[in-house]
Amino acid sequence: DNGFSWDVSLNYARNRNKVVALAEGLTTYILASQRGMTSEARVGQPYGTLYGVAFERSPDGQIVYGNNGLPLRQATQQIIGNIQPDWTGGMLNTFNFKGFTLTALVDVRMGGDIYDEGTGTGRWTGQYEETALGREEGVIGKGVRKLTAADGSVSYVPNDIIVTANQMYAYNNPRNYHEAAIFDASYVKLRELSLGYNIPVAALKKLHIQSAKLSLVGRNVWMIFKNTPHVDPEFDSKGGNAQGFGYGELPSSRSLGMNLSLSF
Numbered sequence: 001d002n003g004f005s006w007d008v009s010l011n012y013a014r015n016r017n018k019v020v021a022l023a024e025g026l027t028t029y030i031l032a033s034q035r036g037m038t039s040e041a042r043v044g045q046p047y048g049t050l051y052g053v054a055f056e057r058s059p060d061g062q063i064v065y066g067n068n069g070l071p072l073r074q075a076t077q078q079i080i081g082n083i084q085p086d087w088t089g090g091m092l093n094t095f096n097f098k099g100f101t102l103t104a105l106v107d108v109r110m111g112g113d114i115y116d117e118g119t120g121t122g123r124w125t126g127q128y129e130e131t132a133l134g135r136e137e138g139v140i141g142k143g144v145r146k147l148t149a150a151d152g153s154v155s156y157v158p159n160d161i162i163v164t165a166n167q168m169y170a171y172n173n174p175r176n177y178h179e180a181a182i183f184d185a186s187y188v189k190l191r192e193l194s195l196g197y198n199i200p201v202a203a204l205k206k207l208h209i210q211s212a213k214l215s216l217v218g219r220n221v222w223m224i225f226k227n228t229p230h231v232d233p234e235f236d237s238k239g240g241n242a243q244g245f246g247y248g249e250l251p252s253s254r255s256l257g258m259n260l261s262l263s264f
Contacts, residue, residue, distance in 0.1 A: 052178030086111030
């Protein structure tokens with residue numbers, strides 16, 4: 001009754017797929033590659049599966065360390081991710097009250113992986129704050145060591161070997177250990193926020209203007225949630241089918257502006 005209204009628009013999408021066939025004679029097609037890691041369309045796998053050098057892992061998924069306290073890696077390339085999100089969605093809220101309009105657009109991506117060589121390299125070279133840990137006293141890698149008994153049976157115990165920090169962080173070198181630069185690309189963003197005012201028609205008659213709206217608009221306003229350290233996961237350094245690759249992109253920007261809309 002007082003003229004207040006609240007409109008909500010929602011959208012949701014998900015994609016489940018599998019490559020069932022390629023051109024005659026092909027079982028895989030490389031969409032993109034970087035430092036020996038590839039994104040592929042491979043028969044029997046989802047489109048955009050990432051293949052690269054992975055850490056060796058125990059049956060329960062923990063990283064396996066050698067007797068020198070450094071992580072072991074798989075002998076052959078493994079599946080280490082996929083560029084496609086589990087789902088995407090958004091919500092647009094529009095509030096109207098006495099000539100004022102407030103809109104807020106929330107953008108969501110859940111799941112999907114990216115290869116962020118920039119963050120991996122920053123850790124490898126000791127530029128990020130997390131690499132300050134253990135510079136004096138050394139580091140114990142989080143995971144297990146594999147023990148092989150005389151009869152050939154294998155068991156796992158918690159890793160307890162201390163190594164120097166520069167040795168440990170060298171294993172974040174994404175050029176040799178691709179898995180060290182694989183990150184979950186999920187995010188929730190306040191993509192756009194705007195506040196507008198419809199100038200009363202009575203104030204416009206002498207100017208022969210039918211309607212006028214003045215708005216303040218902000219874009220990329222707030223990163224509400226993300227799983228990637230140091231960077232905005234929404235990057236695409238190669239373009240086209242070569243999604244999910246990044247290395248040293250400039251930070252994402254926020255824009256603030258004013259908009260005047262006139263109707264004559």
